[in-house]
Amino acid sequence: MPDILADLGTTVQAPSYLAHAVLRTSNFKSMVEFWKTFLGAHATYENERLAFITYDEEHHRVAILNKPDTGPKIDSSAGLEHLAFGFKSLEDLARSYRQRKAHGIKPVWCVNHGPTTSLYYRDPDGNKVEVQVDNFDTVEEATAFFHTREFxxxxxxxxxxxxxxxRRLQSGEDSKAIMKRPNIGPRTAFATI
Structure with a gap:
């Protein structure tokens, strides 16, 4: 049997995929309900201390851990800025926006970054979550945009x-035209979300 650890190389092997995120909270019921609704998901396991939530073939994409001694989120502290979830089309992004809005979940920032068209939300604990659609057909095109004067x-x-x-989608305007970021010149400040 070959020794699979014989040639370790100089670069760490990259993972196959990002499996899940775990959020701790003292606001357990509200957080679980938000994330199930937000992702159109269900719990594969849930009790009063832990919920595993998924929306696809993975056994869980988000886990919520009930930690009653958890303090409030402090936006100025170091840590994870946000989680992001992608859609395959602008129409799917728009549909999910309307569905969330019907549940009282509204975005705090809507921005066309160039590589993505994105909606940002906050969960009941103040964690930020982005939903997005890629504006380019390939990773290479998006990466090339990072190297433009416009970016x-x-x-x-x-x-x-x-x-x-x-409104633009419903009028029949091509989604690719809608996803093309307008050039407004310099911008250096992020929205306060």
């Missing part, structure tokens, strides 16, 4: 109104 001038993006985006 150097404005690495943040252009804010948009999701209701206007839906």
């Amino acid at each position: 150097a001038e404005n690495p943040i993006g252009v804010d948009f109104d999701p209701e206007e985006l839906i």
Whole structure:
């Protein structure tokens, strides 16, 4: 049998995929309900201390851990900025926006970054979560955009109104035209979310 550890190389082997995120909270019931609703998901396991939540073939994508001694989130502390979930089309992103809105879940920031069109939300604990659609057909095209003068001038993006985006889609405008980021010149400040 070959020794699979004989040639370790100089680079750490990359994982196959990102499996899940775990959030701790003292606001357990609200957090579990939010994440199930937000992701259109269900619990594969849930009791009063732990919930495993998934929306696809993975046994869990988000876990919520009930820790009653957890203090409130402090936005100025170091840590994870946000989690992001992707959609395959602008229409799916728009549909999910409307569905969340019907449940009282509204975005705190809507921005076309250039490589993505993104909606940002906050969960009951104040954790940020992004839903996005890729604006380019390939990773290579998105990566090339990072090296343009337009991106150097404005690495943040252009804010948009999701209701206007839906109006444009419903009028028959091509989704690729809608996803093309307008060039507004320099922008250096992120929205406060």
